[in-house]
Amino acid sequence: MNWNDYPYDFELERIKRLIKERGARRIGLQLPAGLKRVAPGIATDISDATGADVIISGNSCYGACDIDEKLAGIVDMLFHFGHTELKKGGFTNEASKIVYSLQKKVVFIELRSSVDVMPVVEKAVAAIKGNSVGLVATVQHVHTLGEAKKMLARMGKEVVIGKSNKLKYEGQVLGCDFSSAVVSCDEILFVGSGTFHPAGIALYTGKRIIAADPFTTQINILEADALRKxxxxxxxxxxxxxxxxxxxxxxxxxxxxxxxxxxxxxxxxxxxxxxxxxxxxxxxxxxxxxxxxxxxxxxxxxxxxxxxxxxxxxxxxxxxxxxxxxxxxxx
Ligand code: SF4
The missing domain is CATH 3.40.50.11860 (Diphthamide synthesis DPH1/DPH2 domain 3)
Structure with missing residues (x-):
């Protein structure tokens, strides 16, 4: 499978431009497990266009904090796919200090999804019991929240999008930061895949979560009380x-x-x-x-x-x- 077959923006033109602008000769690529199969194709494309040596990280890559430190140490630039940078000063634990220092060498490729989220958001309305809803998403879909908010408003819902001071975008959530879901509302509508984020939001906020997956168009309800129990x-x-x-x-x-x-x-x-x-x-x-x-x-x-x-x-x-x-x- 080629990267063109995936509904994500791999930003290859930007990557090649940055490599040329900075005169980088040795490049690192870090992708999450599900996308490692496209790494050889991306490496070949970058190498052909820039003449740089490209090294693919074979290590696991779980999230924004998980920068391949050893690889970062031997390349001029490291392109890290699927996450955004952590905002400077937002996290204060021991690990975040190391991440902030590594981030200087890293360019984050957010992998924004091109999938239309409106069908699943429309479907989710039937599952929303209250009048007001907090709207959140993973970075892949965060650019769609403005549009989703307008649609929900047209359907009679009061929509609030919060912002974490640790993350880059309004409404963005991370597996270890759900601050943008802490808003005044009856329930939370999460746009994204999997149960890890919505379950974490339910535990953290104590609210009922409607999880809407734009890829499968499935709706999943997570009740905070049951999860907390x-x-x-x-x-x-x-x-x-x-x-x-x-x-x-x-x-x-x-x-x-x-x-x-x-x-x-x-x-x-x-x-x-x-x-x-x-x-x-x-x-x-x-x-x-x-x-x-x-x-x-x-x-x-x-x-x-x-x-x-x-x-x-x-x-x-x-x-x-x-x-x-x-x-x-x-x-
Ligand atoms: S949830 Fe937080 S700690 Fe876990 S991989 Fe993502 S950024 Fe790192």
Whole structure:
């Protein structure tokens, strides 16, 4: 499959222009797993047009924070597809400092989708119970929100689009930043694919989420109460746990060593056993090898969804287990 067959803007003309303008001779490409298959075609096209050597990252690429640090170190420019840069100063944790320094060498190619979102937004109206709705999207569809807002207004809905001070666009959400969904409204309409973002928004805002997928035109409803209940159950089960593995991702954008050490120290103070476990890539095989009662995730929040069977708690959830935080204060 060629990149032309995908409904995304790969911005190849802009990429080639930037390479020529900057006189870059060695280029890195980083794409999410689902799009790696188009990387050889893109590399050939760029190389033919600019004469630059192009190196494709074979490593995983989970999000905006996940810049291939080693590759960035050996190329003149790194093109990172599928995400936007994190706004300077927005994130303040240990990992974000590394990301901000790496971003200087990176050009983000947002992969805006060319799919018409209006059919699925129109379909979603029937699922909206309240009068007012907050409108959010992943970066691939964020440019369509203005148009979607007008359509929803014509259909009698009051629409609010919020803005995160950590992200580039109005209405944009990231798996670890749902601030733009915190607006005064009855429900949230999410435009995008998958359940990771809408489930996170439901947990964070406590609101009912209508998830509208422009690619499949499917509508999915996520109820915050049911999702929050699952997290409370996970915490409750961990109250009996005696041993914890505190996970540290060595991916530069998810590296939160200070937080992990602080949590372990608090666990020891409570008479629990806790180990710090660092790894490049957190995987099922690795977690299976550790016989602990539960894990604590200091990396990407997606881990709790991907490895739910391993009893993975967020840092805040673990603080509830330690008696350092109230149940009401985890979202
Ligand atoms: S921590 Fe996870 S959700 Fe946040 S930017 Fe990184 S990959 Fe995306």
């Amino acid at each position: 699952k997290r409370y159950l996970a915490i409750e089960k961990a109250l009996d746990a005696k041993s914890f593995g505190i996970l540290i991702s060595m991916k530069s954008g998810q590296f939160n060593l200070g937080k992990a050490i602080a949590l372990r120290s608090k666990a020891l103070d409570k008479g629990l056993t806790a180990f710090l476990i660092a790894m490049d890539e957190i995987s099922e095989e690795i977690l299976l090898g550790f016989k602990v009662d539960a894990f604590v995730n200091t990396a990407c929040p997606r881990l709790a969804e991907d490895f739910g069977q391993f009893k993975v708690l967020s840092c805040k959830e673990f603080e509830v287990v330690l008696g350092e935080r109230s149940w009401e204060d985890i979202f």
